[in-house]
Amino acid sequence: MKNRIIDTAEKRFSQYGFRRVTMDDIASDLGISKKTLYQNFKSKDDIAWAVKERMHKDIDRLLKKAKKEIPEPIERFKRVIAEVTERVAVIGSAFMTDIKKDIPDLWRECEEFREREIYKYIGGILEEGIKKGKIRKDIDTKIAVMAYLGAIRMIIQPEILMENKFSIADAFDSILKIFLEGIQM
Amino acid sequence: MKNRIIDTAEKRFSQYGFRRVTMDDIASDLGISKKTLYQNFKSKDDIAWAVKERMHKDIDRLLKKAKKEIPEPIERFKRVIAEVTERVAVIGSAFMTDIKKDIPDLWRECEEFREREIYKYIGGILEEGIKKGKIRKDIDTKIAVMAYLGAIRMIIQPEILMENKFSIADAFDSILKIFLEGIQM
DNA sequence: CTCAAGGAAACTAATATAGTTTTTTTAGTT
DNA sequence: AACTAAAAAAACTATATTAGTTTCCTTGAG
Structure with a gap:
């Protein structure tokens, strides 16, 4: 149950931010009562922390695995991009803006994680690619990662997605193509 | 004064959405009192409408000018991108989410504008480029425009911008480079 | 000095929502 | 069928927030 709550909260927070999402929303999405929700989590803040903890753990795992399994920068970038990006995109501006005010400690941890694990790690893959002459020298890797996100x-x-004909997979492919083409030598 | 208010509101709405921005925020940013603010606009909703009207007018003007002056698709894309994008980015998800609920008519107009003027127009430039063999056939132009935005x-x-060393101009350049490289034949 | 305009502060009314409690419903057991 | 525990639904309370309004204070011009 806890995981279902975290799933739902993650989805909602990523789209609407923290403040805009009510406990009623989450409970309703799950088909449970607020009472049951509060039996699992002490407060709304607790849920936000749980969302963050799980996400960071998942992403850490994925990044470590990719590092171990794929030495080649472009391929590793592709793998990481495929597996991490959608989750990372959840650290969206509305959510961050909200928690910066409402739960400053949580905000700080998310910021640090983003800086360290996302920009540094993924940017690092790109730097490797630059060293190996596979990626253009004239791009700032952090900007590239940010732009992609x-x-x-x-x-x-x-x-x-609702209003347009393409599927999310198609869209991801298209964007990845543009980016890979754009960053490679 | 009205334009100063619209400037400030546009900046704030683009960043924080509609609901999150208070009339106190706007007044304070401008160094005026709420009283003065209300002397210029009847309500917060009015301000949102004013922001939208002005922006759409400005963008319309820019798009028409570019069409008249620059026949070549890549160059036109560059011009449009340089002049329009930052303004367009203001139609952000937080603002749209808020006004969808709070000012549905305004939301509808913004949606239509975005569909017609941004995706169709700019996408159209890219389609032209595809026809002239300057842009890759295998990308969906709408996805490309969305991704860029x-x-x-x-x-x-x-x-x-605050936390990082690059300037906004550098960042724009970088992103544009990646995109142009990524979409061209 | 007076006065008008505008900023700052205080206020009112309304709204929204986290968290809590009560009522109703449901499913399982006897 | 009756009973019971658990959970959903509904209602409630307390608190926070903010649009819009009013009052008080300050400033600058005449």
């Missing part, structure tokens, strides 16, 4: 975040919004 | 939106957040 921004692009993905744009696409994963449910209204966008 | 997402990337830009990511970068223009003030905290991002």
Whole structure:
């Protein structure tokens, strides 16, 4: 049950931020009462922390695995991008803006994680690629990663998917193609 | 004064959405009292409408000008991208989510504008480029435009600029480079 | 000095929602 | 069928927030 709650909360928070999502929303999505929700989590803040903890753990695991299994930068980038991005895009501006005010400690930890694990780690893959002459020297790797995340975040919004003909997989492929083409030598 | 208010509101709405921005915020940013603010606009909703009207007018003007002056698709894309994107990025997910609930008519108009003027128009430039063999056939132009907007939106957040060494101009350049490289034949 | 305009502060009314409690419903057991 | 425990649904309380309004204070011009 706890995981179902975290799933639902993650989805909602990523789309609407923290403040905009009510406990009623989450309970209703899950088909449970608020009472049951509070039997599992002490407060709304607790849920936000749980969402963050699980996400960070998952992403850590994926990044470590990719590092171990794939030495080649472009391929590793592709793997990481495929597996991590959608989750990472959840650290969206509305959520962060909200928790910066409402749960500052949580915000700080998310910021640090993002800086360390996302930009440094993924940016590091790109730097490797630059060293090996596979990726253009003239791009700032952090900007590239940010841009990619921004692009993905744009696409994963449910209204966008609903209103348009393409599937999310197609969209991800397209964006990845543009990026890979754009960053490679 | 009205324009100063619209400037400030546009900035705030683009970053924080509609609901999160208070009339106190706007007044304070401008160094005026709420009283003065209400002397210029009847309500908060009025301000949102004013922001939208002005923006759409500005973008319309820019798009028409570019069409008249620049026949070549890649160059036109560059021009449009340079002049329009930052403004367009203001139609962000937080703002749209808020007004969808709070001011549905405004939301509808913004949606239509975005569909017509941004995706169709800019997408149209890209389609032209495809026809002329300058842009890859295998990308969906709408996804490309969305991705680009997402990337830009990511970068223009003030905290991002503050925390990082690159300038906004550098970031825009980088992103544009990646995109142009990624979409061209 | 007076006065008008505008900023700052205080206020009111309304809304929203976290968290809690009560009522109703449901499913299982005897 | 009756009973019971658990959970959903509904209602409630307390608190926070903010749009819009009013009052008080300050400032600058005449």
